[in-house]
Amino acid sequence: MKRKKRTEEISLQSYAFQLRKLLLNNCSLDRLLSYHQLHQEFLSLYSPVIKSNRLSHSDRFAWKFIREINILNLNFLNREREENRRKTNSQSLGVYQNLEEIIGKVQSIWFPEMETPPNIVWLKHFSTRKLAHYAKHRDEIAFSLVFDSIDAPPEILSYLAYHELLHRQVGTRVVNGRRYHHTGEFKNQEQLFPNWRNIEERIRNYISVTK
Numbered sequence: 001m002k003r004k005k006r007t008e009e010i011s012l013q014s015y016a017f018q019l020r021k022l023l024l025n026n027c028s029l030d031r032l033l034s035y036h037q038l039h040q041e042f043l044s045l046y047s048p049v050i051k052s053n054r055l056s057h058s059d060r061f062a063w064k065f066i067r068e069i070n071i072l073n074l075n076f077l078n079r080e081r082e083e084n085r086r087k088t089n090s091q092s093l094g095v096y097q098n099l100e101e102i103i104g105k106v107q108s109i110w111f112p113e114m115e116t117p118p119n120i121v122w123l124k125h126f127s128t129r130k131l132a133h134y135a136k137h138r139d140e141i142a143f144s145l146v147f148d149s150i151d152a153p154p155e156i157l158s159y160l161a162y163h164e165l166l167h168r169q170v171g172t173r174v175v176n177g178r179r180y181h182h183t184g185e186f187k188n189q190e191q192l193f194p195n196w197r198n199i200e201e202r203i204r205n206y207i208s209v210t211k
């Protein structure tokens, strides 16, 4: 049984998710301004708590996202962003990172024989376990929201894109009814990515040292 949450209790993650949605939908200035109040409350409520408390890794990323957003920064309402949204599959456009661009670049360099792009979306949470994912039945690559950050290293994003595109290319091997995704063949090919060992280390750091 799950404990019922009090309705006025908003979690860091759900607030960050709502905030993100609002920004991505190019909401009106009026709505942004009314949200500003709530945003300030969150910032003042959580900043002192964060220092003494131990947050889960996911909560840390949600908090980082909330803190990084300057809700009154008019960049979020600018025309370039609006243009981008029209040109891009909107599901793949983050507040900071454009997944279509990142994955498209990796695909053209490493998988030029792939004729079509996969569907590309952001996961709906700040997952630090599932960082990225390829769903074959939907032909879809998804990235965790922990990477929709201003300082997500491009090298990490490209490596993850490579990993998921490789799943798309290699597929799974079924042995005695069990599916294997990370086969020897998969790993051999994965390690063709330049600097992969170092990038895996950077990913571990990125997840665990978030402030």
Ligand SMILES: [Zn+2]
Pocket: 163, 167, 181, 182
């Ligand atoms: Zn994998």
